[in-house]
Structures are given as structure tokens and as C-alpha cells.
Amino acid sequence: MKTKLLAFLPFMATFAMGQQTYFVSHGGNDSADGSLNSPLLHIHEALERGKASAEREIHIYIREGKYYLDTPLVVDAGEWKNKRLTLSAYNNEPVVLSGARKLSLKWVKQKNGIWKSKTEADKGDQLFVGGEKRILARYPNFEEGTIFNGTAADALAPARVKRWKSPGGGFIHALHARDWGDMHYVITGKDDKSVLFEGGYQNNRPSNMHDKYRFVENIYEELDAPGEWFLDGKAGYLYYYPYPDENIDNEIFEIAEIPSLIEIKGIENDRASDVTVRGICFSQTSRTFMADYEPLLRSDWAIYRGAAVFIENAERCRIEDCEFTGLGGNAIFLSRHIDGCVVKGNYIHQIGASAICIVGDTSAVRSGVFKYEQSVPYELMDKIPGPKNELYPRRCIVEDNLIHDIGLVEKQVAGIQIQVAREINVRHNTIYRVPRAAINIGDGSFGGHVIEYNDAFATVLETSDHGAFNSWGRDRFWHPSYEKMSLMVAEHPELVLLDALFTTYIRYNRFRCDHGWDIDLDDGSSNYHIYGNVCLRGGIKLREGFNRIVENNILINNTLHPHLWFQNCGDIIRRNVFTQAYLPIELKSWGKMVDYNFFSSKNALKQVQKDDTDAHSTSGILHFVDYQHYNLTLPDTSQAFEIGFENIPQNGFGVYSPV
CATH class of the missing domain: 2.160.20 (Pectate Lyase C-like)
Structure with a gap:
């Protein structure tokens, strides 16, 4: 965390004056009472208890550890009327909310430095190995510190496209022709000379792709450098090209699957209110560049209205002393009223x-x-x-x-x-x-x-x-x-x-x-x-x-x-x-x-x-x-x-x- 959090005194009882407190821990049980000594296992369960409580003040304290979410934590105004909610790490303990799935893998060596494993994951475009983000198979190869970390004018050249057996599902990323932002496309197929693709709606000042600053990724034939990976979701296989010093049998592999971790939502005439999120690390959400984008009037912007922490139609909410890292899209979004x-x-x-x-x-x-x-x-x-x-x-x-x-x-x-x-x-x-x-x-x-x-x-x-x-x-x-x-x-x-x-x-x-x-x-x-x-x-x-x-x-x-x-x-x-x-x-x-x-x-x-x-x-x-x-x-x-x-x-x- 960026700042030192305030320490919280241990709670000896579940109830205080008009307040209900729940603890969540990896050592907990969702049948427990949620006290410090008998915590719950899942944050979703703590939220359900909080909604049902007759008390106005709800405090949910999360104990140390990494919590994988397969759906966002949702605070809906209609279910939290006249309540104040605080969701925070307990007593400065490191807490991570992740939008990834932890994978169980058995690797088999392939040709050209590539390894392969059967996987239950059928989607995901951010892979983390040992907590570090890896590179989705791409051309040109990753070059840190450059535009898009590497671009090539010939990224869509016929000779290169010809090498790709089945590029559907691959992505094209490019700068705007006048360097006013970017556009992104999904490849839908190919013909004899070129790929077919759709997209480009992410910039509200339409243009052609930049003729130089462009690259392609998520194409199996471009899996040719250490740190790169490719997921064949239909067949259920993950391919990975490890670094020379990596022992992949001993590493933790995680793949991001959801774009949002917390959603605090109301409607125009029934707004959410008084929610505080404090001292939590938000990480490993999926990328959103091909999601629904809306134009923002005559500015150059079109935007995806979503984030790791998304707050819409709400009052007096606070996001403080948190960390946001390894996210595929926006970190925090305050939307509408x-x-x-x-x-x-x-x-x-x-x-x-x-x-x-x-x-x-x-x-x-x-x-x-x-x-x-x-x-x-x-x-x-x-x-x-x-x-x-x-x-x-x-x-x-x-x-x-x-x-x-x-x-x-x-x-x-x-x-x-x-x-x-x-x-x-x-x-x-x-x-x-x-x-x-x-x-x-x-x-x-x-x-x-x-x-x-x-x-x-x-x-x-x-x-x-x-x-x-x-x-x-x-x-x-x-x-x-x-x-x-x-x-x-x-x-x-x-x-x-x-x-x-x-x-x-x-x-x-x-x-x-x-x-x-x-x-x-x-x-x-x-x-x-x-x-x-x-x-x-x-x-x-x-x-x-x-x-x-x-x-x-x-x-x-x-x-x-x-x-x-x-x-x-x-x-x-x-x-x-x-x-x-x-x-x-x-x-x-x-x-x-x-x-x-x-x-x-x-x-x-x-x-x-x-x-x-x-x-x-x-x-x-x-x-x-x-x-x-x-x-x-x-x-x-x-x-x-x-x-x-x-x-x-x-x-x-x-x-x-x-x-």
C-alpha cells in the first residue's frame, strides 16, 4: 500500500452499538458467526450477512491473503438501504482481491522451447507466473520502453499472414493515424492475402491504423520468445515459452477472467451511499479494450464504463489507501450521479x-x-x-x-x-x-x-x-x-x-x-x-x-x-x-x-x-x-x-x- 493504514483494535464481540462486524479469513467457514475468532471464508458471504443484518453500520474486515473472485463483489443500493458499509484489510494485513483463476497444470515439452498443458481455463488474456505478468504471443516481440512495447509496419504483411493457420481470435493494436490515441481490432478470419477483422471504435476521432505503430497478438505462430504464452480455449490447452531460469513445475500460474472486482451501484433516484473501501490491493483483471465503448460527446474519447472498482449513482463513498496493479482495464470509475x-x-x-x-x-x-x-x-x-x-x-x-x-x-x-x-x-x-x-x-x-x-x-x-x-x-x-x-x-x-x-x-x-x-x-x-x-x-x-x-x-x-x-x-x-x-x-x-x-x-x-x-x-x-x-x-x-x-x-x- 502507498500509505500506512490505521491500526484497528481487535474486536472481542460481534456486535457493537448499532454496528455489525464480520471477519473473513482463508481459515474461516461460511457457517461460522463471522467473529474474529470464528471468521467467514468468503467475502461474498460477509456481504450477504451484512445485507440481512438489522444494524446500520456494517464493517467487514478481511484477514491476510489473496482472494480469487469469479464474480464481482456487488453493493446494490436497493439491498443496502440506510446502511453504512466499510470493507477493509484488518490491522494492516496484506489483502489482495484477484480477478484471476489459479491454474492446475501438468507440463509436457514441445518443440522450439514451448511447453504445453491441459487446462480447465477456456478464456483469459492476462497470464501471471509467480505473480508477474507474461506476454501474450505477439509480433513483433516485446521491447520494453517503446510504443506498445514494440511495433512493426509489416505486422499484417501478406507473407506473415500466410504463416498463420487459424488467426481468428487474434488482436490488432494500432495507434491512431495522427497519434491521437489508439484503436484495437479482433481478427475474425483470413483469406488468401490478408486477415479479416472488426473493431476500431475505441477512439472517437476515426482514422486508419497508423502505418507504422501497430502489432498483432494472440496468434499461436507468433509464440517464439521467452515469456510468451498462448491459450487454446476451445481445445483446452495452455502453451508457454519459459525463461531460461524458470522451473515452471514450481511456479504458480494465474489467468485473469473477470474485468471488475467491486461494483457499488444505485439508480438515479435510489443512490448507493456511505461505502468505504480501504487498504486492499486489487489485481489481475481481464483486459477491456474490445468491450462496449461509448463516445463522450465531441471529445476524442470513447470509453468503457467499467473498472476494477466501479461506482455508479452513489454518494459519500470513499476509496482510500488501496493498491491497483496488474489490471487489464481501468482502476477506478465514478459514473453518472x-x-x-x-x-x-x-x-x-x-x-x-x-x-x-x-x-x-x-x-x-x-x-x-x-x-x-x-x-x-x-x-x-x-x-x-x-x-x-x-x-x-x-x-x-x-x-x-x-x-x-x-x-x-x-x-x-x-x-x-x-x-x-x-x-x-x-x-x-x-x-x-x-x-x-x-x-x-x-x-x-x-x-x-x-x-x-x-x-x-x-x-x-x-x-x-x-x-x-x-x-x-x-x-x-x-x-x-x-x-x-x-x-x-x-x-x-x-x-x-x-x-x-x-x-x-x-x-x-x-x-x-x-x-x-x-x-x-x-x-x-x-x-x-x-x-x-x-x-x-x-x-x-x-x-x-x-x-x-x-x-x-x-x-x-x-x-x-x-x-x-x-x-x-x-x-x-x-x-x-x-x-x-x-x-x-x-x-x-x-x-x-x-x-x-x-x-x-x-x-x-x-x-x-x-x-x-x-x-x-x-x-x-x-x-x-x-x-x-x-x-x-x-x-x-x-x-x-x-x-x-x-x-x-x-x-x-x-x-x-x-x-
Whole structure:
């Protein structure tokens, strides 16, 4: 676990004041009373007892060990009315909930280093040997640290396809043709020259597969390297190519079979509430890249609405001090009507998709459309501000979570994804080694978020044209034609904040993007106040949009990127430290104010002043207290203070709990 859990005193009796306590242990029995000295065997049984109890407070404590689930643990609002449930590890004991099946195998040696065993498992696409994930047979072979851990332009070449006897059930994985995320396909068969396949719906900006960044897997003929495996579910055989030092007769083999481990669910008018999950490790769920995906309005995202811990239509729930690792899909998903929930102190790493998703129902958005190229004519547009219904998250906190090495399977992912939501506070999280954004807000609906004190680096590693913090604002006023949009917002300025009702604050974060911008407000993102941030590499981009204030930020190795600003956009850029001249694209206006900034060179200042900006800005030599150790405090003698810049605290970024 990332944080040290609070110790729990042993319970000497099953009942307390209005409270029922159950213990679960591998040494238990489901006919027992569930006390500390007479525990239950299965967590499902403890939940059944809790539902039936007359007490309001239910505590389920799980003793040390690994618990294999063949179905998720479900907390249904209709069965838990007026109850509070806490599900946690007991007294800091290590507890793992697994979505895998433990296999019984008898190995027989085959040719070319491959071993074979009969197995009862007929499905599964994640295999673990000794607790470590192995590689599903693939081409090209696994190469850690590269896009998709190895890609090849000839992955579907006729000469290679010809070698495959029966590739049905294999997978094709590829980046979007413009590196905007990914697409996945299942192979359905083959003809004389090529495979037949279906899929590609995982990205909401359709394209062809990338002509270079692609690979295939789950094809028997590609089982040719140590650590690779293949399951023939129909025949009931598992094939494995062991590492040279592996004694497979002594190893534990597990195969992931289910995508979800805990589901806390209500309906719109009967919400789940007051469920706390604490101190548990969630692991070994199946991959979900070919599951049902839904488009999230005009953002680039389509998403699988599910996760290892899935919470839908719920209030006052908490996921805290847990670990999520070895997952095939998302870790945590807060879905539809969510109010006052907290995700805090978790350690999320080595997972297939996104870490934390907070996503409402698109039916809550008025005049919503679902493709980039779509729009609603003004005369047909619903012009009432704000949401249409209550099916969206609000007033939630995501705090002190350590997130890294996510998106191992899918690439249109985020450390924290927010969409169709309001007033989400994302603070003191550390996020790194991600293929796309650390934090993404997919639309302006309905604003009011606070993104603060986060530390995000090594982001956008496998894609491009994105940000460590990224947002879209393709809200009601937005149109795919910049010219048509310009005319519409000039005639109807009241449209611009119909969805982005409340200001979103991005403050006191440290961001670094590897293939894009540190802060990327794309395609109409509006109503933002951005201040006190340290941007280490990619600068700040503002494309289209309205009412953005950018002040008192430090932009190292970069600058402001104003793209396609409108007349009367209302943008204010002031009291920032820039190290390069601005890089504008097709501006109709320089906003309400671009002035009182500091530049690290005279040439940069002269260049921006040619556009009649920065009349009161200054330039000078830029010194920091300790640049080598990322202390970007300016000394008292810095000329940057002449334009009103104030030092940014350097010691509050990221998680605050010990790992």
C-alpha cells in the first residue's frame, strides 16, 4: 500500500452499538458467526450477512491473503438501504482481491522451447507466473520502453499472414493515424492475402491504423520468445515459452477472467451511499479494450464504463489507501450521479487503461453531439444554461494518489479523466509514465474544477498533440468550422458559457509534457484561471475559447501558444515568466490583455512587441535558486518582480504521504 493504514483494535464481540462486524479469513467457514475468532471464508458471504443484518453500520474486515473472485463483489443500493458499509484489510494485513483463476497444470515439452498443458481455463488474456505478468504471443516481440512495447509496419504483411493457420481470435493494436490515441481490432478470419477483422471504435476521432505503430497478438505462430504464452480455449490447452531460469513445475500460474472486482451501484433516484473501501490491493483483471465503448460527446474519447472498482449513482463513498496493479482495464470509475465521493491515498500502477475516471452520462448535456464534425444549428439549439438532468458527478475529491505506468494496453487514457462533471477537486497527486495526459478534462460541462498541487511528468510518451494537462471545450457554441464559429459567437456571445458554467482553476502544479504542451486548452476550452504553475517543457496552449486568465506561471524552455483566438475572447495573459517569444497561430485578436510579463531575453521581448503586446513587459537574465534540483524560486534580486511576479512555492507538488 502507498500509505500506512490505521491500526484497528481487535474486536472481542460481534456486535457493537448499532454496528455489525464480520471477519473473513482463508481459515474461516461460511457457517461460522463471522467473529474474529470464528471468521467467514468468503467475502461474498460477509456481504450477504451484512445485507440481512438489522444494524446500520456494517464493517467487514478481511484477514491476510489473496482472494480469487469469479464474480464481482456487488453493493446494490436497493439491498443496502440506510446502511453504512466499510470493507477493509484488518490491522494492516496484506489483502489482495484477484480477478484471476489459479491454474492446475501438468507440463509436457514441445518443440522450439514451448511447453504445453491441459487446462480447465477456456478464456483469459492476462497470464501471471509467480505473480508477474507474461506476454501474450505477439509480433513483433516485446521491447520494453517503446510504443506498445514494440511495433512493426509489416505486422499484417501478406507473407506473415500466410504463416498463420487459424488467426481468428487474434488482436490488432494500432495507434491512431495522427497519434491521437489508439484503436484495437479482433481478427475474425483470413483469406488468401490478408486477415479479416472488426473493431476500431475505441477512439472517437476515426482514422486508419497508423502505418507504422501497430502489432498483432494472440496468434499461436507468433509464440517464439521467452515469456510468451498462448491459450487454446476451445481445445483446452495452455502453451508457454519459459525463461531460461524458470522451473515452471514450481511456479504458480494465474489467468485473469473477470474485468471488475467491486461494483457499488444505485439508480438515479435510489443512490448507493456511505461505502468505504480501504487498504486492499486489487489485481489481475481481464483486459477491456474490445468491450462496449461509448463516445463522450465531441471529445476524442470513447470509453468503457467499467473498472476494477466501479461506482455508479452513489454518494459519500470513499476509496482510500488501496493498491491497483496488474489490471487489464481501468482502476477506478465514478459514473453518472456521483456526489461527495473521495479517492485518496491510492497507489495505481502497471494497469491497462486509465487510473481514475469521473464521467457523467452524456444525456446530462443539452444539445450534445458526438462527433468532431457535428454541430447543432443555432435555431435548434437548447439555450438553457447548465445540465439537463442530475446524472453527472459533482463535489468529489481525488487526492494524494500515486499513479504511474498506466495505459499499458490502451493509449487514449489518463491518470485522471473528468467529463460531464462539476466541481471535482484534483490535488496533490503524482502522475508519470503515461502514454497520453496525466489529467484530462474532456469538455466544458460543467466546470468548477480545481486542479492543484499535482506533479505530472513523463507524459504523452506514446502519442502526440496533447498535454500533461489536457482539456477540450467542444461545447454548444463550438463548430468544426472556425469561420462559422467566429460568426456565431460574435452574434450570440451568450452561448460561450452555457456549458462551462463555473471557472476551472489550474494552480500550483508542476507539469512536464514530452510530446505536446504542459497545459493544453484545446478546441474551445473556456472559463479557466491558470496561475502559480511551473511548466517544465511544453509551455501553455490556448486554442479558441473564452475567458481564460493565465498569470504568475513559470514556463521553462517554452512560451505561450495562442491558437485561433476570437475577437472579444476576453483572455488575459500577465505576470508570467517566459523563456521564448510567443508562437501564435491565426489570431483575430490578442485578447483583453497580454502585458506585464517577463522574458529571459531581449530578443524574445522585442519579437512579441511587434504584435503590439507587452508594452509594459520586461526582460533580463533568469536565475533560479537551484535549477538542477527543480527549485525554481527566483532570488530577491530578480527583475521578474518588477512586473508583479510572485514566487511560486516549490515544495507542495504531488503526493504528501510516504510510499
